[in-house]
Amino acid sequence: MPATTDTHLLRNTNFRWLLGGGLVSMLGDQFTMLALPWLVLGLTGDSLSLGIAVALMGAPRALLILLGGTIADRYSPRRVLLLSKYVNAAILLALAAMLWLDQASLALAYGAALALGIASAFAIPAGTAILPQAVPPQMLQAANGLQMGARQLSLLAGPLLAALVLGARDGAQQTAMAALAAAFAIDALTFLCSAWTLRQVRLQPLATPAAPQAMWRDMAAGLAVVWRDLPLRSCYAYWALVAFFVMGPLQVALPVLASERLHGAAALGLLMGAHGAGTLAGMLASGLGGTWLRRHFGATLLAADAVVACLLMALGQIDSARQGAALLAATGMLSGYLQVAIFTWIQRRVAPAMLGRAMALFMAIFLGLAPLSAAATGALLRHLSVGELFCCGGALLLAAAVAAALLTDIPRIAGSTSAASP
Known part of the structure; x- marks a missing residue:
């Protein structure tokens, strides 16, 4: 329990x-x-x-x-x-x-x-x-x-x-x-x-310390670990799409939505607070369903993202702060739950000697794509209404989840039980 x-x-x-x-x-x-x-x-x-x-x-x-x-x-x-x-x-x-x-x-x-x-x-x-x-x-x-x-x-x-x-x-x-x-x-x-x-x-010592070599070779070896592991490579590519479709709307379009429809900064604070509280609840609930996640990690990931996509599309249709808070709380719960599951999956899948590089690449995806997503969202808002922007972002995320389910092996990925070299 x-x-x-x-x-x-x-x-x-x-x-x-x-x-x-x-x-x-x-x-x-x-x-x-x-x-x-x-x-x-x-x-x-x-x-x-x-x-x-x-x-x-x-x-x-x-x-x-x-x-x-x-x-x-x-x-x-x-x-x-x-x-x-x-x-x-x-x-x-x-x-x-x-x-x-x-x-x-x-x-x-x-x-x-x-x-x-x-x-x-x-x-x-x-x-x-x-x-x-x-x-x-x-x-x-x-x-x-x-x-x-x-x-x-x-x-x-x-x-x-x-x-x-x-x-x-x-x-x-x-x-x-x-x-x-x-x-x-x-x-x-x-x-x-x-x-x-x-x-x-006090950390557990690594069983097989890596042999010293040039720094750039160490860096290339970390990239090679992710590239050679097909499930890991597929997930990293998929997460890059998710980051691009979700981060911009939440960072840029959400304040615009609060300004245009909900009349003020107080509404934005409520929306952001609801999302943060939902994320916290999802993280604290991450111990639930551990056995299911170990068997169906990939399918759970795609199903949750499909639900988030629908919530984002609904967010573009709201006309009250309470509606937005409810949608963002649910989005945050799914996001928080998945964040813990994803971190754990990577930590168990990648050997400890390579984990710093694998996690760094994962974080680089989000750090690098966040400003690009924000800039693209800002440019699109010159031509689309904020409701249309959220609908487009949600639809693209849903399409990415469906495409990953049909065209990749992500739905069949199980959670790793221990760290191992690919």
């Missing part, structure tokens, strides 16, 4: 250290996610400058994440993740000190955004590769569910905590900079705290 599994999982010392430290760090991240945009806007009042700062943080993450996964596999995900936490703490403490010394500048904000983006390119694949070496295989599904649920919870609660610290920004400029400095310092301390908890984690 899921409850019994969760109880046993929380008795695992490694997982308790990972979950506790990760939750503290993820809550701290929300301070920087709010403080950095306010810093740029406070210095310039310019939306273009804010866009450049966001791009400086996001571009290195997308470009370097495969290198980050390669290094995590080469030198241990725990070591890479630990180093990234120290680097992030140093960046944020330096930024906080400069603000306290009244040395704020746009160049400083840009430099911090770029440095944080580079550090995250190494932290993300290391963080996703560490769990299978820290907990027993039979606990992996539940561990992913709780860990990803904690991340979603931090996205809901973290901004509220950060807002309390940044509340002082409505005063004088000097007081506002002090509040921003405090936010960055708090995030730095959470990185140091999570680094300490990570040092308590």
